[in-house]
Amino acid sequence: MPKNRLEPDKWVKRYANYMYNYTIVRVNDHEIAQDIVSETFLAALRSKNNFKGKSTERTWLIAILKHKIIDHYRRKNTIKGSAEVRVDWHDEEQEGDWLEQRVEDERNLNISDVIENKELGAAILECLDTLDETHAEIFRLRTIENYETEAICNEFDITPSNLWVIVHRARKAMMECLQKNWI
Amino acid sequence: MWRIIKCDNACTTCDKAQYNEASFREKFCLVLHIIFCKSCREYVRNNRKLTKQVHSKLEKLDPDIKAQMQSEIESELGKTSDV
Numbered sequence: 001m002p003k004n005r006l007e008p009d010k011w012v013k014r015y016a017n018y019m020y021n022y023t024i025v026r027v028n029d030h031e032i033a034q035d036i037v038s039e040t041f042l043a044a045l046r047s048k049n050n051f052k053g054k055s056t057e058r059t060w061l062i063a064i065l066k067h068k069i070i071d072h073y074r075r076k077n078t079i080k081g082s083a084e085v086r087v088d089w090h091d092e093e094q095e096g097d098w099l100e101q102r103v104e105d106e107r108n109l110n111i112s113d114v115i116e117n118k119e120l121g122a123a124i125l126e127c128l129d130t131l132d133e134t135h136a137e138i139f140r141l142r143t144i145e146n147y148e149t150e151a152i153c154n155e156f157d158i159t160p161s162n163l164w165v166i167v168h169r170a171r172k173a174m175m176e177c178l179q180k181n182w183i
Numbered sequence: 184m185w186r187i188i189k190c191d192n193a194c195t196t197c198d199k200a201q202y203n204e205a206s207f208r209e210k211f212c213l214v215l216h217i218i219f220c221k222s223c224r225e226y227v228r229n230n231r232k233l234t235k236q237v238h239s240k241l242e243k244l245d246p247d248i249k250a251q252m253q254s255e256i257e258s259e260l261g262k263t264s265d266v
């Protein structure tokens with residue numbers, strides 16, 4: 001597989017499920033997660049000329065996805081903030097301070113949510129990041145994106161027995177990682 | 184060979200079985216093997232657990248939604264290549 005080149009026509013097949021799960025553990029809403037993933041693909045397409053090939057396609061897409069998730073929380077806070085102004089309009093004494101504090105709190109909460117979400121789903125994705133890159137890629141394609149064994153063999157130019165050795169190592173590392181970080 | 188198959192083969196069969204790719208014969212050998220082999224029994228247990236965790240915790244996008252995303256990308260690609 002040619003590394004560090006963009007192949008937008010394969011993005012959905014290769015990364016959609018992974019990115020969707022990455023998003024869902026952070027925003028906790030299926031429809032919003034779907035929207036964010038498809039927004040990310042379009043944003044990535046628009047800025048595909050900025051891709052320098054220094055990172056892998058996946059890392060680059062995830063970086064854009066992270067920005068989109070943060071944007072989502074910013075938007076959400078803005079909407080909440082303006083609603084609160086209207087609700088608290090009459091409360092002259094506390095209004096200013098209270099609103100500011102409230103908005104700030106909300107934002108901090110979201111950020112710490114993003115960082116410290118220790119749900120099992122998030123733990124699985126985190127463990128995936130600790131694996132050897134090729135192992136993680138093959139495990140991800142086979143297990144999360146539901147690629148056929150043969151398709152992966154063709155794409156990576158390996159034999160099925162190579163593939164099973166890699167899957168075995170990846171699964172073993174995943175089990176160890178999950179046992180250590182989750183129970 | 185009292186263990187019927189080697190541990191390596193048993194592990195591979197178990198991995199394949201997680202993706203429904205193990206044949207009946209392979210699975211049969213695996214079952215006989217783990218009766219005697221404690222470490223493989225452990226591996227089989229953990230491996231099944233991993234499959235269960237991944238299946239229950241990671242979600243799959245609806246194929247229709249994937250198709251929609253794909254067509255959005257393709258139409259955007261079409262636009263940029265025209266320019």
